[in-house]
Amino acid sequence: MRQSNRIAAAAATLPHLLSQRAQEMPNRVAIREKVLGIWKGTSWAEYERKVRDFALVLKSLGFQRGDRLAIASDDTPEWLIADIAIQSLGGVTVGVYPTNPWLELQYILQHSRCRFVICGDQEQTDKVLDASRNGDGLPEVEKIIVVDPRGVRQYDDPRLLFWEDLVAQVDRDQADRLWSKNLATIGPGDIGVIVYTSGTTGKPKGAQLSHRNLLHSAAALVRVYGLNADNYSVLCYLPLCHVAERICSINLHCLTGGTVNFAESIDTVDTNIREIGPTVFLGMPRVWEKHRLRALIGLNEGKRFQKWLFERVFARIRQRVERQLRDGHTTWPETLGERLEMLLADALIFRAMKRHMGLDHSLVRICGGAPVSPETLLFFAVLGLPVFQVYGLTESGGITFVQHRGAMRAGAAGAPIDGVEYRLAEDDEIEIRSPTVFHGYLFDPDATAKVLSSDGWLSTGDIAERTEDGKEIRIVDRKKEIIITSGGKNIAPSELENALKESVYIREAIILGDQRHFVAALIQINMDSVGKWAQDRGLAYTNYRSLSQLPEVHELVSGEVERANSSLARVESIRKxxxxxxxxxxxDGELTATQKVKRAFVEKKYATEIARIYGKEPA
Incomplete structure (x- = not known):
């Protein structure tokens, strides 16, 4: 699509972009979902029509400019429809993770003072009703709109309304008039979304984001990766209340005019990605680590010759890729010999692995959200599927630093996107100023003042350093999670944890050692790979607990710890x-909704295990 046909992101809102897509490409598929085993498409014109209709529904129910509406649902087309309809009315969307228990949902709805809630199904409706009946309840919630009515219609609550009933009564002419009026009254500076942070160290805070905050970074990704309607197809599977999935499935979607494909559920992602073959794929570190692990397990279960051939070819190409990543160059072959070598490797081994992962059509692969194991990134680069690391946080509107083929050093997190200024404070905390920086925390001026200066600089809480060539930044760790040993040595736990998680047998690791004499770790084994390892050796177990207590498994993990130690400085070595x-x-409260470890909670909960490591040594 020509640049002249686009609304500049700086002057756009999502409703404006949706309207333009419906005019420019009315019959092109915008959304696809699987219905009774068949992928069904919705055109841009249909998409906009459904948004117009639902905006009128909300207006008729009393929804006003500035109101906040919470969505508690798995990923569905109705999530997107409701989100843009809310924003077209000058309202604000508040996403709730579908995995949040009712107590966390209650806190978010109470704190945000939502008058309306959309529930995806019976499970989410039950949580809202539980939150209404317990504690301080939900006195401000006036309407509960249910998308999937199965199991809910018999409930006796006057606040309950049903999506399909509401949209069936819409007057289309009235909806069109309201839509035109709305587009004339909303602007890029309006708050459109409140994203509640995952809350690893306390109650989540509601970060207020405007259209400009969210669309600026998405527009930068369009430019950096050359995205357009013809090459943009994504699988929507991460929670839509997460800022990263919003960028891919809502913001980039509307900017490019591409296609969003909804995974049937989190359990069918592996199948759906093979069916769809997305051209752009976003994954958190756990997702990429899981892809690598499954590929290696599948290889070990295959023929001996295939494994031998893979190891030989992988080791040969790895040397070149390691050099290129070290220098920050592209990971594609550079010489004719290298290209021929890669084509042969692809034909013999790699192509089948890519197809099995559903990444054989992918053009752009992105990893963000947390540090990822260098070995995982190297694995995909060798396969010819370089994964670009990105950096950002909710308060910065999502992505602010991106890697691309001209800037992708190993272990780095990318170069700043257009419009992003950054600096390193005296303690190396990275500070950002840009059009993506949020408008503060909802109803919390004190917390806002701690991270946002009067001249617009955002304190990220992350310790960073510049790469050797000065093009990129490298995130060391969260400032609050840096470990200082009793000897005064500063240690970044994420580096050690990633060294451990390079093992296919270790799923999670929590590094200990703050104010201690030595470094130790709590380790969660990988049930799939360790279980397969135990079966191959005839070791009996019934569940995770019995498997974790096998002495042979302890010996296995001990070997993996020693392997990790071989790459660490002596003071960083994991002794126990x-x-x-x-x-x-x-x-159980040990992970956030985005699967980040609540370190302080875990250390408190597993105090007995930690005492076994350190004995009577005081913390």
Whole structure:
């Protein structure tokens, strides 16, 4: 699409972009979902029509400019429709993770003072009703709109309304008039979204983001990666209340005019990605680590010759790729010999692996959200699928630094996008000023003042350093998570944790050592790979707990710890470890909704295990 046909991101809102797409490409598929086993498409014109209709529904129910509406749902087309309809009315969308228990949902709805809630199904409706009946309840919630009515219609609550009933009554002419009026009254500086932070160290805070905040970074990605309607196809599977999925499935979607494909569920992502073959794929570190692990497990279960051939070819190409990543160059072959070598490797081995992962059509692969194992990134680069790391946070509107083929040093997090200024404070905390920086935390001026200066500089809380060529930044760790040993040595736990997680047998690691004499770790084994390892050796187990307690498994993990130690400085070496007897879980309060470890909570919960490591040594 020509630049002249686009609304400049600096002057756009999502409703304006949707309207333009419906005019320019009315019959092109915008959204696809699987219905009764068949992928069904919705055109841009249909998409806009549904948004217009639902905007009128909300208006008729009393929704006003500035009101906040919470969406508690898995990813569905209705999520997108509601989101843009809300913003077209000058309202604000508040996303709630579908995995949040009712207590966390209650806090978000109470704090944001939402008058309306959209629930995807019976499970989410039950949580809203539980939150209404317990504690301080939800006195400000007036309407509960349910998308999937199965199991809910018999509920006796006057606030309950049903999506399909509401949209069936819409007057199309009235909806069109309201839509035109709305577009004339909203602007890029309006707050459109409140994203509640994951809350690793306390209650989540509501970050207020305007259209400009969100669309600026998305527009930069369009330019950097050359995205357009013809080459943009994504699989929507991460929670839409997360700023990263918003960027891909809403902002980039409207900017490019491409296609969003909805995964059936989180359990079918692996199948759906193979069916869709997305051209752009965003994954958190766990996703990329899981892809690598499954590929390696599949290789080990294959024929011996295939494994031998893979190891030989991988080792040969790895040398070149390591050099290129070290220098920050592209990971594609450069000479004719290298290209022929890569074509042969692809035909013999790599192509089948790419197809099995569903990445054989991918043009852009992105990793963000947390540090990722260098070994994982190297694995994909060798396969000819370089993964670009990006950096940003909710308060910065999502992505502010991106890697691309001209800037992708190993371990770095990219170069700043257009319009982003950054500096390193005296303690090396990275500070950002840009059009992406948020408008402060909802109802929390004190917390806002701690991170946002009067002249617009955002304190990120991340310790960073510049790469050797000065093009990119390298994130060392969260400022609050830096470990200082009793000997005064500063240690970034994420580097050590990633060194451990390079092992296919280790799923999660929590590094200990703050004000201690030595470094230790709590380790969660990978149930799939360790279980397969145990089966191959005839070791009996019934569940994760019994598997984790096998002495042979302890010996296996001990070898992996020693392997990690070989790449670490002596003062960073992990001297002791304990294998956790259960998997970390969001429902148990050990992980955030985005699967980040709540370090302080975990250390408190597993005080007994930590005491086994350090004995009577005081913390």
């Amino acid at each position: 470890f304990v294998i956790l007897s259960k998997e970390l879980d969001h429902d």
